[in-house]
Amino acid sequence: MLKHYICLIYIIINIVEEFSIKFCGEIMELFNILKEKIKEKEVVTPKEMAIIDDNAEFLGIPKILLMENAGKVVYEEIKDIEAEEYVIFCGTGNNGGDGFVVARHLGKGEVVLIGKEGEIKTYEARENFKILKNLAEFGNIKIREIRIAEEVEDIFERLKDKKAVVVDAMIGTGVKGELREPFKTIVNKINELKKINKDLFVVSVDVETGNLESDLTITFYKRKTINKENAIVKEIGIPKEAEYVVGWGDLKALRKRDSRSHKGQNGKVLIIGGSRDFFGAPILAGLAASKIADLVGILSVDDVVDKLNNPEFIMYRVEGDYLSSKHVDYALDVAKKYDVVVLGNGFGVNDETKAFVNEFLLKYDKKAVIDADAIKVIDYNNFKFSENYVFTPHRKEFEYMNIDLNNIEEIKSTIVLKGKYDIIFNANNVKINKTGNAGLTKGGTGDVLAGLIGALFAVNDAFISACCGAFINGYAGDLLLKEKGYCFTPLDLIEKIPNVLKIFE
Numbered sequence: 001m002l003k004h005y006i007c008l009i010y011i012i013i014n015i016v017e018e019f020s021i022k023f024c025g026e027i028m029e030l031f032n033i034l035k036e037k038i039k040e041k042e043v044v045t046p047k048e049m050a051i052i053d054d055n056a057e058f059l060g061i062p063k064i065l066l067m068e069n070a071g072k073v074v075y076e077e078i079k080d081i082e083a084e085e086y087v088i089f090c091g092t093g094n095n096g097g098d099g100f101v102v103a104r105h106l107g108k109g110e111v112v113l114i115g116k117e118g119e120i121k122t123y124e125a126r127e128n129f130k131i132l133k134n135l136a137e138f139g140n141i142k143i144r145e146i147r148i149a150e151e152v153e154d155i156f157e158r159l160k161d162k163k164a165v166v167v168d169a170m171i172g173t174g175v176k177g178e179l180r181e182p183f184k185t186i187v188n189k190i191n192e193l194k195k196i197n198k199d200l201f202v203v204s205v206d207v208e209t210g211n212l213e214s215d216l217t218i219t220f221y222k223r224k225t226i227n228k229e230n231a232i233v234k235e236i237g238i239p240k241e242a243e244y245v246v247g248w249g250d251l252k253a254l255r256k257r258d259s260r261s262h263k264g265q266n267g268k269v270l271i272i273g274g275s276r277d278f279f280g281a282p283i284l285a286g287l288a289a290s291k292i293a294d295l296v297g298i299l300s301v302d303d304v305v306d307k308l309n310n311p312e313f314i315m316y317r318v319e320g321d322y323l324s325s326k327h328v329d330y331a332l333d334v335a336k337k338y339d340v341v342v343l344g345n346g347f348g349v350n351d352e353t354k355a356f357v358n359e360f361l362l363k364y365d366k367k368a369v370i371d372a373d374a375i376k377v378i379d380y381n382n383f384k385f386s387e388n389y390v391f392t393p394h395r396k397e398f399e400y401m402n403i404d405l406n407n408i409e410e411i412k413s414t415i416v417l418k419g420k421y422d423i424i425f426n427a428n429n430v431k432i433n434k435t436g437n438a439g440l441t442k443g444g445t446g447d448v449l450a451g452l453i454g455a456l457f458a459v460n461d462a463f464i465s466a467c468c469g470a471f472i473n474g475y476a477g478d479l480l481l482k483e484k485g486y487c488f489t490p491l492d493l494i495e496k497i498p499n500v501l502k503i504f505e
Ligand SMILES: NC(=O)C1=CN([C@@H]2O[C@H](COP(=O)(O)OP(=O)(O)OC[C@H]3O[C@@H](n4cnc5c(N)ncnc54)[C@H](O)[C@@H]3O)[C@@H](O)[C@H]2O)[C@H](O)CC1
Pocket: 049, 050, 052, 053, 066, 067, 070, 091, 092, 093, 094, 095, 096, 097, 098, 121, 122, 170, 171, 172, 173, 174, 175, 176, 177, 178, 179, 180, 181, 183, 205, 206, 207, 220, 221, 236, 238
């Protein structure tokens, strides 16, 4: 008997395995179709490049290796230029780090660090500066640390009539706002020098600093939106996957909580959900949202409100067993006080909820996360996929949505197709998230994800909120798998959210 029993379990595990491999295969197939349909970006913003850079590291490629490759490709471009002098202006970020590598490969010239060694921001740049200092003792690399532009007057004097190469490794994709001193004066000085010395060749690393009139810019992986026409693109070993896989680079790009912020400025989320049949779903979504957002409201029917005495939520009660048309105006009125609405958790699927969802969305014009039963009751024949919406369907719900991949440009909403790997996409972006495990198939984890995305979406844009919500939810599940095996609950998941945010802050 026992033998038969074991045999049966073995067969079941195989079927499940097969199903999940089959579904996983379908996910990857869909992912590849989406990558074909959604035009790859040829030009990226500095913020997008910083995410790619960090996600290359998430995939295991050390930044110091990328820095080495970056410095090397710049060196390759300038090594044959005839010059009597080389001056490498370096900032205290990784752009400056690239400049240190250029100097090392050149084996000569003067490195001007604009700032002090102790202000160099990153490990990889600091290591490369240390190497330069070791070489400077013996070789013909000189190093100077400056605070103000006047400290390099002598260099500009000297370069007036010399064949020289100036390397701009001052600021790259980390630029923020107007150019500050002493960079501003140094850039102006170099531009003036170019006017009087035709034998001066100026090359910018990755991005031109301010309005520097470089003769050449060597940018990495992809052209940046802030590059000038003469920029050339060089590969430095960043794989395409760094652009497609969700990693900590996405989390680092989330809006940072401002220490001087006031209550409500870090997000206000309204959960509209629940019914006579399901009261837990909106509560799970609300608890997840409350880990990140300042204010969480729950609008639901009597049964849910009566069961809930959680001080963390502002409660809005409507009479009845299900949300219905008669509640639309009140819900719209309450939603005005919030940044985002999370719609559908525990709604139930019937004519009443169908009427509520379609009428509410017709009149609601702000951000919404649309989950679970709300996905099932939308009338997609008369529906506009607004960029203000994030959908979080599992496979069956995705089929309800009947997305036409041949008209992907119509899909302005962001969709998180949950699965072994989550696929996050909209008309212009597609990414895949690999965090998470089979423990997340339990009921309620979808409500947690919806609440999490709602809280992020309150103060970030749709796509990054969806990617980060999927990553955080999955990563929380992975931490729990290590601690408890598969026996963790949605409430455990919610309690893990702060740990994940702490790891990647
Ligand atoms: N993209 C890649 O794959 C690689 C890029 N690398 C290089 O790294 C820089 C980006 O480095 P990051 O540390 O993020 O920032 P920056 O060095 O560009 O700039 C930060 C630095 O500049 C100061 N700063 C910022 N804005 C201003 C301003 N308006 N005025 C004055 N100073 C400013 C800030 O305080 C910092 O000190 C990228 O461009 C590449 O060159 C990797 O090394 C290789 C892989």
